[in-house]
Amino acid sequence: ATADPAAGSPSPSTTSSSSSLRRRAALSVNTSAPAGGGRGMERKSKGADEGERDVERAAGSAPVSPAGRLFREAHFNCYIVALLGLGAPVDVAAARAGLEATLVRHPRFCSVQVSDDVKKNAKPRWVRTTVNLDDHVIFPDLDPAATSADPDRALEDYVSSLSTRPMDNSRPLWEFHVLDFPTSEAAGAVAIRMHHSLGDGVSLISLLTACTRSAADPARLPALPSPPPPRRSGGAALALAAWAWSLVALAWNTLVDVALFVATSWFLRDAPTPFLGSPGVEFRRKRFLNCTLSLDDVKLVKNAMKCTVNDVLVGVTSAALSRYYFRKIGEWRHQQR
Known part of the structure; x- marks a missing residue:
């Protein structure tokens, strides 16, 4: 290996070679089998894995988790879409400065997924890259007539289009879409x-x-x-009984869920309902609708029921879905007759 005289540091080819040498050295040192036999080999293999992970961390890369690989499958390509309503127009300069100081520094938000094509069945890994905010802060070119005539509809249409629009895998997999036009409930929005x-x-x-x-x-x-803090009522015996009962209920529900999961995988099928999607439904365009609730009304229910805001919202959502489901089921069964 030779040093670059102009820069006073190893050349790119030298850096790559030295990295591979360090990788091979770590593997050769940690995988060398002692004279003792199999157990020593097992310990050395674990040491090799740790040495390889150390080299990957030093090189700015990390393996993609099994769940992360699942979400990248062609039949299960999954995005998270969130919509933030703002009380004032978007301050682009402040937003960019904030992203550079916070989000862009996070390892996952400044990395791309790559696979080693040389190795057979190589698993993808996260590799650090340079983030260009112009690629991630997007200002969509929307029809001014549509945003003026019905801004809420224009916002819903655009956010809905994000569910099927592919991402560029050569960049970190996140985007901020600035929708800088007023709607009925916000001065601007960011998707x-x-x-x-x-x-x-x-x-x-x-x-x-x-x-x-x-x-x-x-x-x-x-x-x-x-x-x-949780309010304690009753004595220690009652608290112990409640804890034991919750443990038994948890174990029973877990067994039932596992049994149903296995049975569904083998022979059970979902009953036909109007909500059962046809093949390919996961690739169709999704539409995101929202409903605004008064926070004062939510707090009124919270105080009356002595629960949390989250409890109220979950209860309202559950009740709405149940009413919608049974109404649709009734209409569907009436049509089947």
């Missing part, structure tokens, strides 16, 4: 689209929350209210 292989919903929501700042103090992270 966020991320590939599901980046993470699950809870982790991504936590990450986006960490990228925001408090309106009262821009230097402080937003503070979420802590849940109230």
Whole structure:
């Protein structure tokens, strides 16, 4: 290996060669079998895996998780689409500065998925790359007549189109679509689209929350209210009985769910309903609708029921879906007669 005299550092070819040499050295050192036999070989194999992971971390790459690989399958290409309504027009300069200081620095949001074509059955891995915000902050060219005549419909149409629009796999798999026109409920909106292989919903929501700042103090992270401490009623024996019963119920429900899952995989089939999708339904365009509720009304129910805002929203959603389902089932059965 020779150094680049102009830069005073190894040339790109030298860096690549030295990386591969370090990789082979780590593998050769950790996989060399001692005279002891099989158990020593097993320990050395584990050491080889750890050495390979250390080399990958040093090179700025990490393996894609099994769930991440599943979400990249052709028949299961899954996106997360979120719509944020804003109380003021989008401040593009501030948004770009915020993204550069927070989201772009996250390993998953500055990496692409690549596979080693040389190896057979190679698994994809995350590799760091340079992020160009112009590729990720998108200003769609919408028809001004449509956004003026019915802005809510124009917003729904555009967000719906994101469910089938492919992403460029040569870039990090996330996009911010700036929809800078007023609707009936917001002065502007931002549609966020991320590939599901980046993470699950809870982790991504936590990450986006960490990228925001408090309106009262821009230097402080937003503070979420802590849940109230659980109220203890009764004695220790009652608490122990409740804990034991919850454990038994959890074990029973788990067994039932596993049995139903196995039976469905082997021979059970879903009953025909108007909601049963035909083959290929997962590739069809999806439409996202929203309904605005008064937060004061939600808090009124919360205080009356002594529960949380989340409990109220889950209950309202569950009741609405149940009423919709049974109404549609009744109409469908009436048509089948």
